[in-house]
Amino acid sequence: xxxxxxxxxxxxRGIACGxxxxxxxxxxxxxxxxxxxxxxxxxxxxxxxxxxxxxTPSVMPCPPRAILLDISGCAHLHGGEQAMEAKIIAxxxxxxxxxxxxxxxxxxAARALARYGGDSGGGDNGDVRALCxxxxxVDAASxxxxxxxxxxxxxxxxxxxxxxxxxxxxxxxxxxxxxxxxREDPHVVPQMPPVAIRVELRFPEPIGxxxxxxxxxxxxxxxxAVQLAQAGRGGRAFAISLSRSDGYVARLMVETGTxxxxxxxxxxxxxxxxxxxxxxxxxxxxxxxxxxxxTRAETLDVAQRSLAxxxxxxxxxxxxxxxxxxxxxxxATLRFxxxxxxxxxxxxxxxxxxxxxxxxxxxxxxxxxPPLRPLFLFDPPQLxxxxxxxxxxxxxxxxxxxxxxxxxxxxxxxxxxxxxxxRRDGCANPGYSRDYYRVxxxxxxxFWLFRHGLYGRETSQPRWYVHGLFA
Amino acid sequence: xxxxxxxxxxxxxxxxxxxxxxxxxxxxTISFALLIGQLCQRRDGRTLIWAREVQAARNGGNxxxxxxxxxxxxxxxxxxxxxxxxxxxxxxxxxxxxxxAVAAVVxxxxxxxxxxxxxxxxRFALAAAEKDTMVLSTRLAASPTPxxxxxxxxxxxxPSRALDVHAPGAPAFEVELLRQRGGRDGISFIMEWxxxxxxxxxxxxxxxxxxxxxxxxxxxVGGAGDMRRASAx
Numbered sequence: 001x002x003x004x005x006x007x008x009x010x011x012x013r014g015i016a017c018g019x020x021x022x023x024x025x026x027x028x029x030x031x032x033x034x035x036x037x038x039x040x041x042x043x044x045x046x047x048x049x050x051x052x053x054x055x056t057p058s059v060m061p062c063p064p065r066a067i068l069l070d071i072s073g074c075a076h077l078h079g080g081e082q083a084m085e086a087k088i089i090a091x092x093x094x095x096x097x098x099x100x101x102x103x104x105x106x107x108x109a110a111r112a113l114a115r116y117g118g119d120s121g122g123g124d125n126g127d128v129r130a131l132c133x134x135x136x137x138v139d140a141a142s143x144x145x146x147x148x149x150x151x152x153x154x155x156x157x158x159x160x161x162x163x164x165x166x167x168x169x170x171x172x173x174x175x176x177x178x179x180x181x182x183r184e185d186p187h188v189v190p191q192m193p194p195v196a197i198r199v200e201l202r203f204p205e206p207i208g209x210x211x212x213x214x215x216x217x218x219x220x221x222x223x224x225a226v227q228l229a230q231a232g233r234g235g236r237a238f239a240i241s242l243s244r245s246d247g248y249v250a251r252l253m254v255e256t257g258t259x260x261x262x263x264x265x266x267x268x269x270x271x272x273x274x275x276x277x278x279x280x281x282x283x284x285x286x287x288x289x290x291x292x293x294x295t296r297a298e299t300l301d302v303a304q305r306s307l308a309x310x311x312x313x314x315x316x317x318x319x320x321x322x323x324x325x326x327x328x329x330x331x332a333t334l335r336f337x338x339x340x341x342x343x344x345x346x347x348x349x350x351x352x353x354x355x356x357x358x359x360x361x362x363x364x365x366x367x368x369x370p371p372l373r374p375l376f377l378f379d380p381p382q383l384x385x386x387x388x389x390x391x392x393x394x395x396x397x398x399x400x401x402x403x404x405x406x407x408x409x410x411x412x413x414x415x416x417x418x419x420x421x422x423r424r425d426g427c428a429n430p431g432y433s434r435d436y437y438r439v440x441x442x443x444x445x446x447f448w449l450f451r452h453g454l455y456g457r458e459t460s461q462p463r464w465y466v467h468g469l470f471a
Numbered sequence: 472x473x474x475x476x477x478x479x480x481x482x483x484x485x486x487x488x489x490x491x492x493x494x495x496x497x498x499x500t501i502s503f504a505l506l507i508g509q510l511c512q513r514r515d516g517r518t519l520i521w522a523r524e525v526q527a528a529r530n531g532g533n534x535x536x537x538x539x540x541x542x543x544x545x546x547x548x549x550x551x552x553x554x555x556x557x558x559x560x561x562x563x564x565x566x567x568x569x570x571x572a573v574a575a576v577v578x579x580x581x582x583x584x585x586x587x588x589x590x591x592x593x594r595f596a597l598a599a600a601e602k603d604t605m606v607l608s609t610r611l612a613a614s615p616t617p618x619x620x621x622x623x624x625x626x627x628x629x630p631s632r633a634l635d636v637h638a639p640g641a642p643a644f645e646v647e648l649l650r651q652r653g654g655r656d657g658i659s660f661i662m663e664w665x666x667x668x669x670x671x672x673x674x675x676x677x678x679x680x681x682x683x684x685x686x687x688x689x690x691x692v693g694g695a696g697d698m699r700r701a702s703a704x
């Protein structure tokens with residue numbers, strides 16, 4: 001494992017990018033390391049770029065770690081370049097980001113200065129000339145060849161005639177130099193903010209009747225559906241705001257499990273939502289405007305309709321689940337999902353139907369075996385009194401919920417070791433192992449019991465719990 | 472044998488009630504209903520819905536995915552509804568029963584439910600017949616009340632046939648048919664679930680004749696008779 005990025009404090013302690021994690025730990029034992037998440041970083045960068053729209057309309061995220069702002073004609077709005085720099089740095093440090101800002105005449109030069117230019121320096125060509133060869137960002141073989149030829153800075157290369165350099169190292173290198181020195185102008189391709197689909201209806205006179213408001217919402221949904229269809233998208237979340245003439249704004253939100261632009265379906269969900277409101281919509285003196293905004297949209301292609309009416313009844317259960325989710329909240333409709341763990345309570349969880357689907361398969365039951373995992377799981381496990389013949393033997397009888405059970409059949413133990421890697425102090429104090437027993441009492445009730453801790457090795461008085469019930 | 476007593480199986484478009492014999496038999500009752508629902512779901516691949524109250528988890532624990540999968544239930548085709556109260560459970564279950572995309576609805580209710588009266592059960596039975604969904608109502612810690620169900624069962628856990636090493640075997644249920652519309656009642660048998668072939672078999676004999684395993688579609692003659700009798704009641 002190698003280090004991908006560092007905090008400023010870590011850099012001061014002599015750690016460098018690309019170092020092995022073990023070496024870095026040896027240098028700084030209290031090092032905090034997090035898994036590198038390139039996708040998350042790219043997403044954050046995009047978000048930060050969107051935030052920068054406040055300074056200039058022309059913003060380009062430049063993965064993995066740069067954002068280019070074209071501030072021509074924008075700086076004076078923020079009180080000059082110096083004031084703007086201070087403002088941006090303050091803005092981002094308030095959000096917990098450490099940013100290094102550099103000005104230059106070309107985007108490439110600004111990026112190179114910010115990345116390789118050290119902590120001080122302005123933006124003219126002199127500083128670019130002083131940059132080391134890493135700033136060229138060419139392949140390693142060319143880098144080494146350039147170094148062997150005795151070059152150390154960009155300036156030395158920039159003074160050479162372009163043709164021999166291109167012949168020796170390829171046109172790419174010359175292009176990079178030209179871009180850095182401002183001889184070739186690469187444009188900033190601005191990141192366009194996604195245009196939200198939003199429709200508003202204003203009334204000359206406030207409307208007070210509930211049905212009129214519903215009609216207006218239906219019209220809005222129809223308009224939005226047209227816009228969505230033009231964009232080839234379908235809405236996942238619709239936000240409705242009803243502005244009352246006294247300034248109060250009532251907001252409604254409906255979400256669907258799949259992208260849709262079906263007017264009737266969304267309307268049904270809206271009605272459902274209004275019915276399930278804790279305090280019903282109060283028009284007061286009437287609404288003077290109603291607006292509908294699609295807050296989340298996904299690609300939805302136009303499905304071809306067949307000429308013959310389909311014989312099959314609508315076999316999509318999603319409509320029903322959307323309706324139930326709107327009425328009882330998204331946490332009411334759940335499906336079973338598997339997780340990557342061998343600890344029983346972590347191996348499965350209930351996921352919202354509307355959330356992202358992950359299809360991790362369950363562990364297969366061996367053919368001919370009865371179910372080895374219970375149908376119901378207690379969270380947390382319930383403490384029981386157990387009588388066993390020997391401390392590390394199977395249970396003989398137990399008392400649970402003030403009822404005595406005598407074990408007739410048992411199978412076990414199935415030993416499940418703790419996940420020490422999740423614990424703060426690691427394998428020094430891994431927690432107790434569990435010995436699981438599948439037991440059945442005389443009447444045919446089947447339980448999943450476990451002994452917490454290995455007798456003699458981990459604890460002298462292991463406790464017993466019932467963790468699940470079998471069919 | 473069970474199928475024969477039921478004129479060929481449980482009505483796949485009807486309402487069936489399952490009463491737990493005691494508080495200890497709650498798990499057996501729910502799993503029996505789920506397994507019947509699963510058989511129904513297997514026929515056409517529609518979705519199985521399980522509606523329960525929030526409080527149910529406090530006493531009986533949370534449904535556990537690996538356990539369902541181990542019973543042979545397809546969890547990708549199972550949706551769990553966890554709802555605030557019994558009223559919400561009944562309303563959501565009725566909506567589900569009226570949806571043609573649902574194969575079966577397992578309704579889990581604890582205690583006496585005054586709302587689940589003759590009218591409410593009749594509504595369920597009609598919805599089930601109309602949209603060809605099976606409604607399996609499990610009543611835990613409750614005693615039978617009049618209803619429009621097509622059949623009523625009492626379920627209890629039964630001792631399993633132990634494996635070689637005195638280990639608990641396949642899930643077994645003691646099933647008693649309390650009432651059946653237009654058929655005989657008062658029969659009881661022990662059924663064992665065979666996860667590999669996804670079917671029930673009679674537990675007290677070694678015969679592996681599948682029972683109850685093919686829920687039957689609406690029966691034309693009996694169905695009409697049922698309607699009349701229910702409206703008379």
